[in-house]
Amino acid sequence: MDTRPVRLGVIGLGPRAETLLATLRNFSQEECCVTAVCDIALQRVEKILGIFAANKLPLPRTFADHRKLLADSEVDAVLIPTSWNSHLAIAADAMKAGKYAGIEVGGASSLDELWQLVRNAESFGGACMMLENCCYGRNELLVTNMVRQGLFGEIVHCSCGYEHDIAWELVDKNGCMCERGFQNLKRCGDLYPTHGLGPIAKILRINRGNRFLAVSSFASKARGFRRYAEKVGSPVTEFAMGDVVTSVIKCANGETITLTHGISLPRPYSRDCRVQGTKGIWLEDAKGIFIEGISETKTEIDVAGNPYYTHVWDPVEKFYEKYDHPLWQEFRNNPTGGHGGMDTLSLRAFLDAARNRTPPPIDVYDCAAWMAVTALSESSVAAGGLPMPFPDFTDGKWIYETRGKISKWDLNA
Amino acid sequence: MDTRPVRLGVIGLGPRAETLLATLRNFSQEECCVTAVCDIALQRVEKILGIFAANKLPLPRTFADHRKLLADSEVDAVLIPTSWNSHLAIAADAMKAGKYAGIEVGGASSLDELWQLVRNAESFGGACMMLENCCYGRNELLVTNMVRQGLFGEIVHCSCGYEHDIAWELVDKNGCMCERGFQNLKRCGDLYPTHGLGPIAKILRINRGNRFLAVSSFASKARGFRRYAEKVGSPVTEFAMGDVVTSVIKCANGETITLTHGISLPRPYSRDCRVQGTKGIWLEDAKGIFIEGISETKTEIDVAGNPYYTHVWDPVEKFYEKYDHPLWQEFRNNPTGGHGGMDTLSLRAFLDAARNRTPPPIDVYDCAAWMAVTALSESSVAAGGLPMPFPDFTDGKWIYETRGKISKWDLNA
Numbered sequence A, B: 001m002d003t004r005p006v007r008l009g010v011i012g013l014g015p016r017a018e019t020l021l022a023t024l025r026n027f028s029q030e031e032c033c034v035t036a037v038c039d040i041a042l043q044r045v046e047k048i049l050g051i052f053a054a055n056k057l058p059l060p061r062t063f064a065d066h067r068k069l070l071a072d073s074e075v076d077a078v079l080i081p082t083s084w085n086s087h088l089a090i091a092a093d094a095m096k097a098g099k100y101a102g103i104e105v106g107g108a109s110s111l112d113e114l115w116q117l118v119r120n121a122e123s124f125g126g127a128c129m130m131l132e133n134c135c136y137g138r139n140e141l142l143v144t145n146m147v148r149q150g151l152f153g154e155i156v157h158c159s160c161g162y163e164h165d166i167a168w169e170l171v172d173k174n175g176c177m178c179e180r181g182f183q184n185l186k187r188c189g190d191l192y193p194t195h196g197l198g199p200i201a202k203i204l205r206i207n208r209g210n211r212f213l214a215v216s217s218f219a220s221k222a223r224g225f226r227r228y229a230e231k232v233g234s235p236v237t238e239f240a241m242g243d244v245v246t247s248v249i250k251c252a253n254g255e256t257i258t259l260t261h262g263i264s265l266p267r268p269y270s271r272d273c274r275v276q277g278t279k280g281i282w283l284e285d286a287k288g289i290f291i292e293g294i295s296e297t298k299t300e301i302d303v304a305g306n307p308y309y310t311h312v313w314d315p316v317e318k319f320y321e322k323y324d325h326p327l328w329q330e331f332r333n334n335p336t337g338g339h340g341g342m343d344t345l346s347l348r349a350f351l352d353a354a355r356n357r358t359p360p361p362i363d364v365y366d367c368a369a370w371m372a373v374t375a376l377s378e379s380s381v382a383a384g385g386l387p388m389p390f391p392d393f394t395d396g397k398w399i400y401e402t403r404g405k406i407s408k409w410d411l412n413a
Helices: A015-024 A042-054 A066-070 A087-096 A111-123 A138-148 A179-186 A194-203 A224-232 A316-323 A326-331 A339-356 A364-382 B015-024 B042-054 B066-070 B087-096 B111-123 B138-148 B179-186 B194-203 B224-232 B316-323 B326-331 B339-356 B364-382
Strands: A006-011 A032-038 A061-063 A077-080 A100-103 A127-130 A155-163 A212-219 A245-251 A256-262 A274-277 A280-283 A288-291 A297-301 A307-311 B006-011 B032-038 B061-063 B077-080 B100-103 B127-130 B155-163 B212-219 B245-251 B256-262 B274-277 B280-283 B288-291 B297-301 B307-311
Touching (some): A006 A066, A006 A339, A015 A032, A015 A042, A061 A066, A066 A087, A077 A339, A087 A100, A087 A127, A111 A127, A127 A339, A127 A364, A138 A274, A138 A280, A138 A288, A138 A316, A138 A326, A194 A256, A212 B212, A212 B245, A245 B212, A245 B245, A326 A339, B006 B015, B006 B066, B015 B032, B015 B042, B015 B339, B032 B066, B061 B066, B066 B087, B077 B087, B077 B339, B087 B100, B100 B339, B111 B364, B127 B339, B127 B364, B138 B194, B138 B280, B138 B316, B138 B326, B155 B194, B212 B364, B245 B364, B288 B316
Parallel strands (some): A006 A077, A032 A061, A077 A100, B006 B032, B032 B061, B077 B100, B100 B127
Antiparallel strands (some): A155 A274, A212 A245, A245 A256, A274 A280, A280 A288, B274 B280, B280 B288, B297 B307
């Protein structure tokens, strides 16, 4: 195993870059060093350099043009927290330059931008990984581990989603405050599928013996953003995005997945996780797991004197001690970094792949399949819920099961 | 208000009739008396008479042909707990005879059997009510009451379902033990939509200013029944029914409803209720309600020093004292009868309508719209998730909002 620090470039220096850099400051100098940063806006570059200086860190080289950063031989890998409209094209450029590219979460606007990503990953020796931190969430990994050990039996149905009231982040008295606001102003579909879908795709071994076949999507009326926009006096109030977008995905191995997107209504946060098999179920919103033979089933008597059975949830925490994923058994006593430690684990996984030039645990085919949901769900909503087929970005390679574990970060084995 | 006891006939004397009669034994002689019973199987008639005798109740007249019972002038209203394949035709006969018919829950096999029901209800002076006990569940009525008072704002999205492990009831070493087993052996769709969908339809005022427009349905692979059948040595193992059937319904007023059917996998019971509006949400599985301005929203700080907000569930019970539905405020200190008291309330609502010959709170158009989901979901599953449009069983009358409250049992006002 290579032990050099990975030399990182960061392209796009907005708020997400600040969070990523805050997490990276907890990493040792042996793990990585940020040697280059890039943004088209000079004031963002200056702000980031200020953060480096304040933390007494060596200053990185600075670029305005991402292609010049990508040509820098002192950079092994790049993180690309740029806008949703640019990060896939920049990632494609990164792979053309032979770099490892860490792509932020989000969705695609067209299928073709995903094909470009795939073809460049296949042609130039680079690789990309989606930094889907939720794939490294404690409960997601716990359940992955339990599924791999057979505790849930054969998986038949899953749910996931992103339900988070962020209207306040997207609109204020000046109108839409950020690109994501504009995206929700103009588009209607599941624009943010991967926090929920990534972990579920890993559990279902999508692209490793299974694949997404088709998605049908449905949007509720759009009221939440309008209500918030009117409250704060925004000049734009008519958002295209339905408050709740529901999608159902069918998989080649017969599983169904229900996917929900809702970011405009007041409610507690949820990623709506549900993993259900022939022997057990995890339901995030119930904070519970039921496993046949482990969890309690009570016998009760109805008014007519006949017996019936009541299955009882176990709290998820009951399973931590015995079934925490190896990554979390190591990490659980000191989970540092953004989003409860998930950012740390996903970045470490990326650095490990970049350092050793091994296939990343969330690869270009995963990126393409997961992000395709966005473009396809928009099409399906527009067509009244018509099922939209997924392209096979693997050109048939998905039919093979995973063989062997690449590294301890591997989510597929 | 008429105060005569309602003279009831019971057609179909299987286990559900026993539960209904057990609940009716708690009713006073001023409310109702069972004057006639009917079954094609003599041993079921004898068993029921034995129950009457054991409880020292006057013996009802007995019939083998339901048409003869319906011609009996000593019968005001009938309950029809017969098989799914016969209860709608018998209900149509009951209305032709001018009786009030209480229909058990379930779904339709064809749209035409629902049209027959509707046309007979419109033509002969009888009426039917679906005895959907869950419409009178405490939490369902609590939330209905809160929605009517505006606490949830404008409703935009709902979920509901029937998730209940009943494989043990449907199959044993002899194969399918009951009609429901055969239904699940041969059919794939949402065969049991109304426990979840009924209360949601009432909240959304379906057929009273709103209506179901279309449904798309998706079935997971079928493993649960097979696994159970193999375990108990059943000669039939290949069930058509997917373990989890997911449907999405679109409504005329722009709401979406996600509906789930799952009866073959081990898991805790749920009706999957979710009611979400611009100001609040109820989520059954979280045992929680969040209402803007009532429930807590915490301000927290992320690793980069930026603020974010955490909405916190209130337990449902917090709202009982102030917002219990009037029916439950009256009932809550002594909820007797089957299914936690819901059977009592739905039967009282039916008896009240039959006694006063007023429109029942769950009428023939509700029956038709709710039960149509079954036939349409089968079609949609068969067509790969294609959206299937709902007929307008009201012939356009749905566009008018409810005006005034018919009785205290009314769920629409």
